[in-house]
Amino acid sequence: MNKGVRKEPSMVKQKELIANHFTRLSKARALGKKVVYTFVPGNLTELLAAFDVLPVLPEINALQSGMRKLSARYIAEAERAGHSEDVCTYVKCDIGMGMTGNVGPTGEPLPEPDLLLLSYTGCFVFMKWFELLRERYKCPVAMLHVPYQGEGVVTPEMTAYVVEQLKTEVIPKLEAVTGRRYDEARLRAALALSAKAEDDFVWVLDSAKNRPSPIDAYFGGVYYIGPIFTAFRGTAEGADYYATLRREVEERLAAGESPLTPEGQMGREKYRLVVEGPPNWTSFREFWKMFYDEGAVVVASTYTKVGGLYDQGFRHNPERPLETLAEYCMGCYTNLNLPSRTALIEKYVRDFHADGFLFNSVKSCNSFSAGQLLMLREIEKRTGVPGGFIESDLVDPRYFSEANIKNRIESYLQMIEQKRRGTTEFREQSAESPAVSRRERNGEPDGDGGRTPPIPPKHGGFREPT
Amino acid sequence: MTLAAVIAEIEKLYFDIDLDAVAAWKARTHQKAIGTLPVYVPREIVTAAExxxxxxxxxxxxxxxxxxxxxxxxxxxxLPRSTIELALTKRLAVLDGFLFPSTCDVIRNLSGMWQLLFPDTFVRYLDLPQASGAxxxxxxxxxxxxxxxxxxxxSGHPVTNASLASAIARHNKNRAVLDRIYELRAKAPWTFPTREVYLLLRAANLLDVDDHTRLVERYIAAATRENRPVRDHTRVVVVGAFCEQPPLELIQTLEAAGCYIVDDDWVLGPRWLQGPVAPGADALQALANAYLxxxxxxxxxxxxxxxxxxxxxxxxxxRRAEGVIFCAPSFCDPALLEQPMLEAALARAGIPSTAFKYAENLGQFQVIREQAGTFSDSIRLWGAA
Structure with missing residues (x-):
């Protein structure tokens, strides 16, 4: 580990973007801006921008409360008010925050919503969440029912249904709240900027196919997704952020550098992992450290796809503005059925030449978690790569058992190591692997002695009792 | 048919987890059977496909x-654990397909698990609309x-407008008889105890719709003939149990604790649509409109x-109820996220409530009996004050 802590320009820019957004929100009323609460999956950021309204994303507030160690208090407030200990802690954190003044990261209260834009994408709880907020704020709700990909496809009928809802429900309500007319030219311009940012974002994600990976696609990835998942998709600032990020990653790749961590550049890449599930936010740094201390880098993650599957080819298309928004909503990761999610992780394991894949199963999120144990077994069966399983929560610190999780991760990495040692005879077979090693390209020996060999099928994690 | 005979039949059906009744129906009719997960699916379409x-x-x-x-x-x-267990132990093998409605994220994901586990089986996720209007x-x-x-x-039996209209009419009769039993129970809960009404509802899961309608009619006739004593019980509405079901003993416990259950939301699927559906010229559109x-x-x-x-x-x-019991399964997102809003509404209306959770395989009921008993007593002793 290189202990020199480095702040790259993109990091500064990202922090400024998010901070400025919250500052704008705190002054929204003074500036005469309307405010719309909505969710990350299936967000309609470009459309909201076309109406010049400011979005508030309650799950972002919750995760920020988690990182700022405030969530335990908020959750306790909500539970004291009668919310069950069994339900999503994002919801309770947000409710508790609302009960205690709705103070945002700037230390000033967030504005109340003029409209709740309920994009019902991939999560049933979203609906209940906004019903709770509707009770609190007594404001209008625009329901956008986004059909689930139950059969693994988006049909023209599904797209037409969402577009019709945009035309008859969402846009009229935005017009009513803002007093503005729908401006399609403005929407198209924003969508063009979105596509540009998405190109650069995907390039950054794909850079993890290299050895060593210049990025961590999970812990680092959550910072990268910040602007594109929130208020900055379709903005010049957002596009500029991703261009800057891409340049930095290009430089790191050319220099053969490992990902940056909170403690500086990561040491030698020993394990390449794919991670499924959201991270824990209350102990985010500690969680990340468990990985980079062991030389484990996450080369692909599903959480960074909850706001869009750009890496699978989707781009916002200004030529079909409402249709593209519809297709975007339906393509978010948690809107995929389990066979599609399983196939995607399998693809990541292969494409990114992962040594393993790890499920962080969070108590709060049934949308992610229900079925994960079967997915894990299925991916092991298909790839022969061992899977690992840990449990935590989004923002409830009571469900983050640091010693237990650390122990599990270390044991899992040891298992990968043992499999590696026990399967050297398979190394010859890996010649067909297209993994791109920068050192290999340059004729240098690779850090771990070459590509990860295929591992014979054997269950490393979940086993069905016989 | 005597009351004892009806009760014996519905008890047998309740405990029929091997789906012997379904196998018998299939043998008799040479038709197929489709499993439907909670809560609502348009059973009329399954019926119309014979x-x-x-x-x-x-x-x-x-x-x-x-x-x-x-x-x-x-x-x-x-619920998903025991459903998977039933499938893996071949107890659902008699079924020819499965419908998973958009009840919650767990049932939704269970549909994907079925696709992975049983790739040769008909599996359909039914995404019921959350939008409204045209x-x-x-x-x-x-x-x-x-x-x-x-x-x-x-099935090999194409669904036509006529066959669907006929199926809707049969299910309308069933809805009407279920409405009737709920009305009768609310008027005289001592004559139609909830344990029996619940078992009747559960029988709807396994019986042909016409057979079920007849069974409910027979039960009503037989129970009406009984002269059962009126007890000094508190009239309550029970909510939260629309998907994973409470153990039968829990329902008996509530009654034994001094509660007359005068409305509830369990086995809600057959009762989902309120009132008859008019098939009209386009029966599919009628069903779609009815859902909305x-x-x-x-x-x-x-x-x-x-x-x-x-x-x-x-x-x-x-229903002239005196209180509400929130009785939801542990970890049930829809019920538990809804509950604070319902509790607030009851508080505004001055209606007392109490709450507890259960799992379908709960085995201890003493705490619930004490809680329900205390709730019932408090209403009877101080409710009018």
């Missing part, structure tokens, strides 16, 4: 969960049309412009 809709509601405490637990984390409700009506009709086509292909306009108030469907809890308060008043 198949038997079979309601799946877990296994209660009747089987030990051995393999099912390995598929779910500890914080996920019990847009949702058109979309839902198209989806129902596709479902009808798929079920017709599976005639659904029971529930945590599962978004209702624009409706204040949460108003329907519950109305039910309490219509």
């Amino acid at each position: 198949m038997l809709p079979v309601g799946l509601m877990g296994a209660g405490a009747q089987i030990e969960i051995i393999r099912g637990d390995a598929y779910f984390q500890s914080y996920i409700c019990q 847009v949702a009506a058109r979309y839902h009709r198209r989806d129902l049309e596709k479902l009808a086509r798929e079920l017709g292909d599976l 306009a005639q659904s029971v108030a529930s945590p599962l469907k978004f209702e624009p412009g409706i204040r949460k809890g108003d329907a519950l308060v109305e039910t309490v008043r219509a």
